[in-house]
Amino acid sequence: MGNPEAFTENCIMSTGIEQQSKYDQEQEELHLKKFNAPAYREIRTRKNKNGIKAGLAMNGNGFKQTTNGFYPRATSTATEYGATSKPSAADRKLPPAEEHLQKTSFEEVPLRTACLTYLGFYLLMILGYLNQLLFVPKVAKEKNREGYVSLYDAFESFYSRYVYRRIRDCWNRPICSVPGAELTLKDRVTPDYGWSFEFTGTETRCLNLGSYNYLGFAEATGACADNSEKTCRELGLALCSPRVELGTTQLHLDLEKLTARYLGVEDAIVFGMGFATNALNLPSILSPGCLVLSDEKNHASIILGLRLSGATIKVFKHNNMKDLERVLRQNIVYGNPKAGGKPWKKVLIIVEGVYSMEGSICRLPEIIALKKKYKAYLYLDEAHSIGALGPNGGGIVDYFGEDPKDVDILMGTFTKSFGSAGGYLAGTKKLVDFLRTNSHAHCYAATMSPPVAQQIYTSMSTIMGLDGSDIGRRKINQLARNTRYFRKRLAQMGVITYGHEDSPVVPMLVYLFSKIGAVVRTLTTRNIAVVGVGFPATPIMEGRIRYCLSAAHTKEQLDYALDVIDEISDNLGLKYSRKPKDPNPIEY
Secondary structure, X not given: OOOHHHHHHHHOOOOOOOOOOHHHHHHHHHHHOOOOOHHHOOOXXXXXXXXXXXXXXXXXXXXXXXXXXXXXXXXXXXXOOOOEEOOOOOOOOOOHHHHHHHOEEEOOOOHHHHHHHHHHHHHHHHHHHHHHHXXXXXXXXXXXXXXXXXXXXXXXXXXXXXXXXHHHHHOOOOEOOOOOOEEEEEEXXXXXXXXXXXXXXXXXXXXXOOOOOOOOOOOOOOHHHHHHHHHHHHHOOOOOOEOOOOOOOHHHHHHHHHHHHHHOOOEEEXXXXXXXXXXXXXXHHOOOOOEEEEEOOOOHHHHHHHHHHOOEEEEEOOOOHHHHHHHHHHHHHHOEHHHOOEOOOOEEEEEEOEOOOXXXXXXXXXXXXXXXXXXXXEEEEOOOOOOOOOOOOOHHHHHHOOOHHHOOEEEEEOOOOOOOOOEEEEEOHHHHHHHHHHOHHHHOOEOOOHHHHHHHHHHHHHHHOOOOOOHHHHHHHHHHHHHHHHHHHHHHHOOOEEXXXXXXXXXXXXXXXXXXXXXXXXHHHOOEEOEEEOOOOOOHHHEEEEEEOOOOOOHHHHHHHHHHHHHHHHHHOOOOOOOOOOOOOOOO
16 A cells, blocks of 8 residues: 555545546545445546546536436545545435435334234134124125126125224214314214214314314414305305306416416316316326336325226335336336237326325435436326425425426325315326316316315415415424424334324324224323224234324424323333434424
8 A cells, every 4th residue: 555644645535636546546446435325336437627537426516426316425534544434424415315215214013013913903803703603794685696796895894894893983083163273073972882873962172183284274264264255155155067068267267377386387277076186087198008107005096097097007116216117117128018019108107295194205306217217207196295395385396396397297185285175187288288178077077166266275375475474484384393393202202103204194003903992092082183094994014093283283282192192102002113212302
């Protein structure tokens, strides 16, 4: 090596160093291979305008460009013996992909808990089958049905009677108030172990952690309610016609223009039902001979729409970009097997912005890169992300700072952040014009109710600041603040949560089927309304409580809920996490 001081000078990477010899540069590259940081994996050299040879190819923003995109530059310091030390956590920036993964948590279930969960579920099933064998249920039987597909699924019928019925009181609970930060539940009892319910005539006021009221626009008072009431008196509750006949008002046209402006695209079209926005429009866009790559956690409305379209569907692992590229490449190379290997008519990637059961956020920049690389189309469902994410409430596109024009079809619903109903599709004017003449949801379904459209228009205008106030911006910031605080406090308790740290959907894993009922019932007695989710909506191993946060929640309300959750988690043994806990108080 020679003189250690001379070797140290050759190892320091800076664009201000004079041109190195070929030998010194090779030594530098060998030294850099010691690092495991992604920023050093693909070192490319070039000569800059001044003739100085740099060890890394940088773009104007100080990012190293590789075949996988842009990665932040890793800083380093030299020691007295010429070795380069690893940068500190404060100085080191992770690549965007790794940063996204670091902020997303899918902690594995402990082995003991997994065994107990399976054991408990199968014992429940065995008891159900014994009950069915000893006490034959009095249910209608199908007769003279030879050659016909059965109307009922035997397992679903069994599961509903002997498993779901045991904790049926935890679902389908009627409310009698606006689903704001708080709501009112109608009390009921079951005299026959879940077969039927009777109302007691009393009500319970609860903190609402179950509704998708992300920005707190679900209100009975205020500008949204007042404007909707005024519109109802002027235009009525319904127009009794589809859009293509006598169902279009100036309000609908104004709403579509505002939606397009809000999303930063050429045009948009609105529909009266969020579920139908996917289910009835995908068959208009796709047909047999088209290839669809769908995330395995996509919503039921997407799955139904794809099945109705007749397109070939390939499912890739949730948020797994390597698997997505593998499926893309494989199917593009071999083509359509039903057409003798000819190219597909269309190749469409379908993902969601925020996944409502997992609380995860899609890796949009990487998906856009793959879409461009393989010349595919991209359909982005922003039902849970529009309004709830991004500095301007523009959804996942705004959150990552991407160009809306890089997403071919933007879909979203007005049922969450806007406190209303319906959905939209947005993109180029050519796309929207095509939908106006081919969409079943536009040509045949009843048009969006005028007061519903007014609620959307008012709330969207507030988010955009068109009302002259900063209410919308404060709501967006408040939701982000509540989300991070709530997630960090849960992590500090030691419970396992799924999803991204910025997602307002917070699934807390309880695993055992019996614990879903225990948590929901106990929280209700403490005046907290939540949603429990179990099989078949989730895998057997992933029973959970799903919390939905809102900008309407105050710190005092969240602290009360967290204290109760902490107490229940101790009593029921829900603190499964093996991650290190932050001992410091969580700042709000």
